[in-house]
Amino acid sequence: MSALVTPETVHPHLFGPLLSRRLGMSLGVDVIPRKVCSLDCVYCEVGRTTRYAVTPEPHYGVAEVASEIEAALALRPDIEWVTFSGSGEPTLNARLGDMIREVRTRTATPVAVITNGTLLWMEEVRRMLMEADAVLPSLDAATQSVFRQINKPDPRLDVSVVIDGLKAFRKEYRGILLLEILFVQGINDGDEEVLALKKAVGEIRPDKVHLNTVVRPPAEAWAAPVNARRMQEIAAMIGSGCGIIADAEPSRKRASTELTPETIRQLLLRRPMKAVELRDAYHADDDVLRPLLDRLVADGSVVRRLFGHEEYFALRTGA
Numbered sequence: 001m002s003a004l005v006t007p008e009t010v011h012p013h014l015f016g017p018l019l020s021r022r023l024g025m026s027l028g029v030d031v032i033p034r035k036v037c038s039l040d041c042v043y044c045e046v047g048r049t050t051r052y053a054v055t056p057e058p059h060y061g062v063a064e065v066a067s068e069i070e071a072a073l074a075l076r077p078d079i080e081w082v083t084f085s086g087s088g089e090p091t092l093n094a095r096l097g098d099m100i101r102e103v104r105t106r107t108a109t110p111v112a113v114i115t116n117g118t119l120l121w122m123e124e125v126r127r128m129l130m131e132a133d134a135v136l137p138s139l140d141a142a143t144q145s146v147f148r149q150i151n152k153p154d155p156r157l158d159v160s161v162v163i164d165g166l167k168a169f170r171k172e173y174r175g176i177l178l179l180e181i182l183f184v185q186g187i188n189d190g191d192e193e194v195l196a197l198k199k200a201v202g203e204i205r206p207d208k209v210h211l212n213t214v215v216r217p218p219a220e221a222w223a224a225p226v227n228a229r230r231m232q233e234i235a236a237m238i239g240s241g242c243g244i245i246a247d248a249e250p251s252r253k254r255a256s257t258e259l260t261p262e263t264i265r266q267l268l269l270r271r272p273m274k275a276v277e278l279r280d281a282y283h284a285d286d287d288v289l290r291p292l293l294d295r296l297v298a299d300g301s302v303v304r305r306l307f308g309h310e311e312y313f314a315l316r317t318g319a
């Protein structure tokens, strides 16, 4: 795993901070080896799943991760959320609950977890997330055949059990629950699946539903975004409490982390990014950022990828 490097620190489990479309300025915490997941989504930004898992295992030390977070927060007072997400499914780390508790003991910054939501039928997983201030699960399908197509789940997973897990979690959890549904053209954007999703959403009762589509280079090159008009129709079908995720406003706050080839590499390890996103995350000037990106492309560790009409920078596989 690459490291977040600042002049003062080395943080192997952290990435960013970056401007999240859902949470604002967010420090990413990656507590899963790349790429262990219960799903292998066609739109995944991290790449293909290399090891399926549905049982949490202990990864990394609690104090070690919490100390990294504490040190990074001291350097970046503009961070609004500590967000567990990253190179796979964070609830597959059996120490996640202890990590959340430790961060909450040491800092006042709220903690969020971005999860694929597939393991919430397990009581131990629901318990791990209880102390997070916000939990952001996904649900892209409500029928098993579409679940298989879009999320390519571990064969032990059944979407009706996944939905029951989300419902059970909502009943017990007092924090903010933001459900994301990502639509891929021709897979889960038909009326039948949208109506099945609407029914599931009505039963789960999240605080808000965020509708998304493929906006970055996906694991499967054929996974295409749903157009804006259809996204509006889907939003109208699903109804109140749902919104299409819009690009976050660039932060006005001055970043203090130095932009270096290594800080760029550790961000791109988790997902491809546009130059403008890197610029906003670091409040960097183009004349500083562009030569750094050119250098990384020239040394072969970063590649340019076109998706739609946008240019993304991605870490070369194996770099």
Ligand code: SF4
Pocket: 037, 038, 039, 040, 041, 043, 044, 045, 046, 049, 086, 087, 088, 089, 116
């Ligand atoms: S998008 Fe998330 S849940 Fe889906 S394969 Fe990638 S890491 Fe796993």
